[in-house]
Amino acid sequence: MTHITSPKNPRLKTLRRLRGRRERDRSGRFLVEGEDLIAAAGAAGRPALEGYRLAGSGLGENDFFDVERSALGAVSTLGSSTRVLAVYEQHWATAVGPLCVYLHGIADPGNVGTILRSAQAFGASCVALGPGCADPHSPKAVRASMGAIFAVALAHVTDARDARELPGERIALRADARESLRALAGEAGAQPITLLVGAEREGLPADVVAACERSARIPIASESLNAAMAATVALYEITRGRSDAPRSSRVRTS
Amino acid sequence: MTHITSPKNPRLKTLRRLRGRRERDRSGRFLVEGEDLIAAAGAAGRPALEGYRLAGSGLGENDFFDVERSALGAVSTLGSSTRVLAVYEQHWATAVGPLCVYLHGIADPGNVGTILRSAQAFGASCVALGPGCADPHSPKAVRASMGAIFAVALAHVTDARDARELPGERIALRADARESLRALAGEAGAQPITLLVGAEREGLPADVVAACERSARIPIASESLNAAMAATVALYEITRGRSDAPRSSRVRTS
Numbered sequence: 001m002t003h004i005t006s007p008k009n010p011r012l013k014t015l016r017r018l019r020g021r022r023e024r025d026r027s028g029r030f031l032v033e034g035e036d037l038i039a040a041a042g043a044a045g046r047p048a049l050e051g052y053r054l055a056g057s058g059l060g061e062n063d064f065f066d067v068e069r070s071a072l073g074a075v076s077t078l079g080s081s082t083r084v085l086a087v088y089e090q091h092w093a094t095a096v097g098p099l100c101v102y103l104h105g106i107a108d109p110g111n112v113g114t115i116l117r118s119a120q121a122f123g124a125s126c127v128a129l130g131p132g133c134a135d136p137h138s139p140k141a142v143r144a145s146m147g148a149i150f151a152v153a154l155a156h157v158t159d160a161r162d163a164r165e166l167p168g169e170r171i172a173l174r175a176d177a178r179e180s181l182r183a184l185a186g187e188a189g190a191q192p193i194t195l196l197v198g199a200e201r202e203g204l205p206a207d208v209v210a211a212c213e214r215s216a217r218i219p220i221a222s223e224s225l226n227a228a229m230a231a232t233v234a235l236y237e238i239t240r241g242r243s244d245a246p247r248s249s250r251v252r253t254s
Numbered sequence: 255m256t257h258i259t260s261p262k263n264p265r266l267k268t269l270r271r272l273r274g275r276r277e278r279d280r281s282g283r284f285l286v287e288g289e290d291l292i293a294a295a296g297a298a299g300r301p302a303l304e305g306y307r308l309a310g311s312g313l314g315e316n317d318f319f320d321v322e323r324s325a326l327g328a329v330s331t332l333g334s335s336t337r338v339l340a341v342y343e344q345h346w347a348t349a350v351g352p353l354c355v356y357l358h359g360i361a362d363p364g365n366v367g368t369i370l371r372s373a374q375a376f377g378a379s380c381v382a383l384g385p386g387c388a389d390p391h392s393p394k395a396v397r398a399s400m401g402a403i404f405a406v407a408l409a410h411v412t413d414a415r416d417a418r419e420l421p422g423e424r425i426a427l428r429a430d431a432r433e434s435l436r437a438l439a440g441e442a443g444a445q446p447i448t449l450l451v452g453a454e455r456e457g458l459p460a461d462v463v464a465a466c467e468r469s470a471r472i473p474i475a476s477e478s479l480n481a482a483m484a485a486t487v488a489l490y491e492i493t494r495g496r497s498d499a500p501r502s503s504r505v506r507t508s
Contacts, residue, residue: 221377
C-alpha cells in the first residue's frame with residue numbers, strides 16, 4: 001500500500017477540502033476522524049470509501065493508506081492526536097415516521113450532532129434538517145453525534161413550506177404553547193409523530209408552525225433551554241409516553 | 255476614566271490571567287465576556303468588581319474602563335468581536351435542597367455550563383461539583399451557562415466520601431439501575447432530592463453510589479447519553495413529577 005509522507009500529497013489535499021461544506025455538498029462525501037467514529041460506521045454497515053491511518057498503527061481496514069504523523073495531523077481537524085481518518089458517502093432519505101425530528105435554524109454543529117445522538121438514544125426514526133441548520137456532516141457535528149450520524153436516517157427539507165409533508169401528527173415545540181409536552185405525550189399514543197424544534201432565540205417561523213397540528217411546551221423556570229436540550233427532553237417525553245406502563249401497575253424495585 | 259490603548263497594560267495582563275484556572279482559584283474571581291452575560295449578572299444582583307468596554311461603545315457601567323479594540327481583543331477568549339468584559343467574585347455555598355444536582359468527573363466545561371443552564375431552567379436549588387469536574391467559572395463553562403452561573407447556587411465537594419452529606423434522598427443516575435427515572439419520580443413526591451450524575455464513560459464511582467439511597471436509569475436504545483443530556487432529562491423528569499397534575503385530571507387544551 002502507498003506510504004504517504006508529505007502533507008502536499010494530492011489525496012490529502014482532497015481530504016482536507018472535505019473539512020469545508022462546499023466540497024462536502026459537491027462530492028456528497030464526508031470526513032470521519034478517530035477510531036470510535038470509524039468503528040460506529042462499521043457497526044452500522046457503512047463502508048469507508050477510502051481510509052488513512054498513522055503509519056505503523058495497523059488501524060482501520062487493510063486497504064487504508066499509511067501516512068506519516070505530521071502529514072496526517074495536517075489533514076485532521078483535531079491535529080496530531082488523530083491516528084485514523086476515513087471518507088464516507090453521505091446518505092439522505094425521505095423523512096419517515098414513526099418518530100421524526102425536524103430541526104429549523106439550528107446553526108450550531110455541536111447542537112445538530114447532539115440532537116442526532118439523542119435521536120439515536122431515544123430510537124427516533126429520522127432527523128429532518130430544515131433551512132438554516134448546520135451541516136450534520138461537518139467534523140464538529142459528526143464528533144458530537146458520537147457515531148449517530150451513521151445510525152439515524154437523515155432528510156433534507158429545503159423549503160419551510162414542505163414542513164407540511166413531514167410524517168404523522170406534527171407537534172411544534174414552542175415556549176408559548178398552552179399544552180405541556182407531558183399532557184400531549186400522554187394523549188399521543190403510538191401514532192406517527194414529527195417533533196419540530198426551532199432555534200433557541202428565533203423559535204419556529206410562522207409557516208412551519210402553520211404546518212403543525214399541535215404545539216407543546218417544556219415547562220421551565222428560566223427564559224430558555226438550549227435547542228439540543230429541548231429536543232432531548234422532548235424525545236425522552238414522547239418515547240416514555242409510548243413505552244411506559246401505567247403508573248398503577250408499576251412494581252417498586254427498591 | 256482611564257483610556258487603555260495597549261494590550262500590555264498591567265490591568266489587562268491581570269485580566270488575561272483569569273482565563274486560566276490557577277489565577278481563578280487563587281483570586282476567587284472570574285472573567286465574563288459579552289453584553290448578555292453581563293446583563294445576566296446584573297439581573298442576579300451581582301456587581302462587577304471591574305469592567306472593560308470597547309472605547310466609545312458606552313456599554314456596561316459608568317466606571318468601566320474604555321479600551322481600544324485591539325487591546326480588548328487580546329484579552330477576550332472570543333477575539334476582537336467582544337465589546338465588553340467584566341470581573342466578578344466567585345460565590346460558593348453549601349449544597350442545599352430541595353433539588354440539588356451533584357456532578358462527578360464532568361471534565362468538559364461546555365457540559366458543566368449546559369448543566370448549570372438546565373439546573374436554572376428546571377429550578378434546581380444547587381449544583382454541587384465533585385472531583386474531576388471542569389471549573390464552572392472557566393470562560394467556556396460561563397458561556398455555555400448563558401448566565402446561569404449567576405443564578406444557580408454552586409457547591410464544592412472535594413472528597414467523594416462527602417457525597418453522603420448531600421441534601422435529601424440521594425438518587426444515583428446509572429445506566430444499569432433497575433428502576434426507571436419515571437417510576438422513581440412518580441414515587442418521590444416533594445421531599446428534598448440530590449440527583450448524582452457521573453461522566454459518560456466512567457459513570458459514578460462506587461463510593462459515591464454507596465452514599466445513595468436509590469439508583470435510577472434513563473431508558474435509551476443506544477449505548478450512552480451525553481452527561482449534560484442525562485442531567486437535563488433527569489431534572490425535567492424530577493420537576494415534572496413534582497408539579498404535574500395527575501393525568502386523569504388534565505384538561506385537553508387542543
